[in-house]
Amino acid sequence: MKIHLSRPDITDREIEAVCEVLRGPNLSLGPRLAEFERAFAEYIGSKRAVAVNSGTSGLFLCTAALGIGPGDEVVTTPFTFAASATSIMMAGAKPVFVDIDPVSLNIDAAKIESAITERTKAVLPVEVFGNPAAFDRVCEIARKHDLPVIEDSCEALGSALNGKKAGTFGTMSVFGFYPNKQITTGEGGMILTDDDALADACVSLRNQGRGKGGLWLAHERLGYNYRLSDINCALGIAQLSRIDEIKAKRRQVAQWYREMLADEGRLIVPAEPEDCELSWFVFVVRLAEDFTRQQRDRILEQMKSHDIEVSNYFPPVHLMPFIAEQFGYRPGDLPIAESASERTIALPFHNHLTKDEVATICRTLRHVLDKDMAL
Numbered sequence: 001m002k003i004h005l006s007r008p009d010i011t012d013r014e015i016e017a018v019c020e021v022l023r024g025p026n027l028s029l030g031p032r033l034a035e036f037e038r039a040f041a042e043y044i045g046s047k048r049a050v051a052v053n054s055g056t057s058g059l060f061l062c063t064a065a066l067g068i069g070p071g072d073e074v075v076t077t078p079f080t081f082a083a084s085a086t087s088i089m090m091a092g093a094k095p096v097f098v099d100i101d102p103v104s105l106n107i108d109a110a111k112i113e114s115a116i117t118e119r120t121k122a123v124l125p126v127e128v129f130g131n132p133a134a135f136d137r138v139c140e141i142a143r144k145h146d147l148p149v150i151e152d153s154c155e156a157l158g159s160a161l162n163g164k165k166a167g168t169f170g171t172m173s174v175f176g177f178y179p180n181k182q183i184t185t186g187e188g189g190m191i192l193t194d195d196d197a198l199a200d201a202c203v204s205l206r207n208q209g210r211g212k213g214g215l216w217l218a219h220e221r222l223g224y225n226y227r228l229s230d231i232n233c234a235l236g237i238a239q240l241s242r243i244d245e246i247k248a249k250r251r252q253v254a255q256w257y258r259e260m261l262a263d264e265g266r267l268i269v270p271a272e273p274e275d276c277e278l279s280w281f282v283f284v285v286r287l288a289e290d291f292t293r294q295q296r297d298r299i300l301e302q303m304k305s306h307d308i309e310v311s312n313y314f315p316p317v318h319l320m321p322f323i324a325e326q327f328g329y330r331p332g333d334l335p336i337a338e339s340a341s342e343r344t345i346a347l348p349f350h351n352h353l354t355k356d357e358v359a360t361i362c363r364t365l366r367h368v369l370d371k372d373m374a375l
């Protein structure tokens with residue numbers, strides 16, 4: 001039996017909540033939308049929440065609401081999912097990549113300042129694998145330069161730094177609800193902000209540029225259709241109501257991995273930073289420094305041949321050919337991100353994993369490592 005990298009956790013109550021919407025008259029722009037936004041804003045502790053149809057559209061709408069466009073630069077991290085950077089490019093702006101901290105794998109706060117120019121219009125940090133480490137420092141630097149922060153919290157629902165929740169650091173923040181996330185709406189995202197003008201702009205932009213209370217065919221600006229249907233919102237409301245239970249299940253799986261791999265010197269096993277509460281998104285181990293990318297790729301293939309799904313989270317974004325070519329990045333430009341990227345192995349991680357499955361994965365990984373080192 002194949003062990004999958006991720007799997008959603010959907011209860012009968014959640015299926016019923018979706019069916020209830022399907023039986024009613026409001027499939028979109030109905031009461032579940034406002035309810036989901038209210039519940040989400042309350043959970044995070046933000047003034048406003050604007051639901052959208054993906055994390056990517058949420059990030060892009062942040063750039064649009066902040067008036068970022070051609071000729072502008074946004075400072076961001078190369079060690080993330082591509083959408084953090086491509087959302088900047090969708091606005092016609094240039095992502096300026098800054099190397100990462102070797103432990104947290106987040107953007108290195110100390111390196112942000114030297115990347116800021118007169119064209120910089122925002123900083124876009126990412127809570128990579130749900131880790132909000134140093135987000136207070138990142139925001140302090142941005143504030144010093146009068147720059148808004150777009151906080152990419154797509155992986156960090158329920159994480160906190162010194163008791164302050166992920167999603168409350170930035171001027172605007174964005175969560176994603178793809179099925180591998182802590183909660184899912186199938187597809188979906190949420191923009192959060194305490195700024196009413198920015199929230200109102202996002203409400204209009206996601207709905208074809210319509211105005212507040214205006215007529216259906218009165219479009220006040222260039223807008224998009226990034227609405228999240230009530231079907232998705234119903235699922236999101238029900239999932240969010242279980243967030244503590246979901247976090248606890250994931251914490252247990254991470255704990256099993258940590259216990260079973262504690263003595264494995266060939267791996268760097270993720271830990272919860274002292275000042276953070278981590279809402280576990282994935283379980284990504286790193287091979288020790290002396291492993292090569294070729295070895296890592298062989299190990300990934302070997303794990304897959306044992307029916308265990310694994311992945312190379314994340315390839316460095318600045319070296320993706322369409323980005324490297326456009327902005328002139330070359331191998332070696334951001335050595336810490338590149339080195340980390342070459343040695344990551346994302347292991348299966350979801351709410352349904354059993355202790356026996358985690359044991360099988362760890363045993364197989366050790367066996368594959370032994371075999372590869374004997375080559």
Ligand SMILES: Cc1ncc(COP(=O)(O)O)c(C=O)c1O
Pocket residue numbers: 054055056057080081083084126152154155176177178188189
């Ligand atoms: C860090 C990060 N940013 C952005 C996204 C994009 O979210 P979506 O897939 O909902 O567009 C994701 C996840 O997929 C992500 O992990």
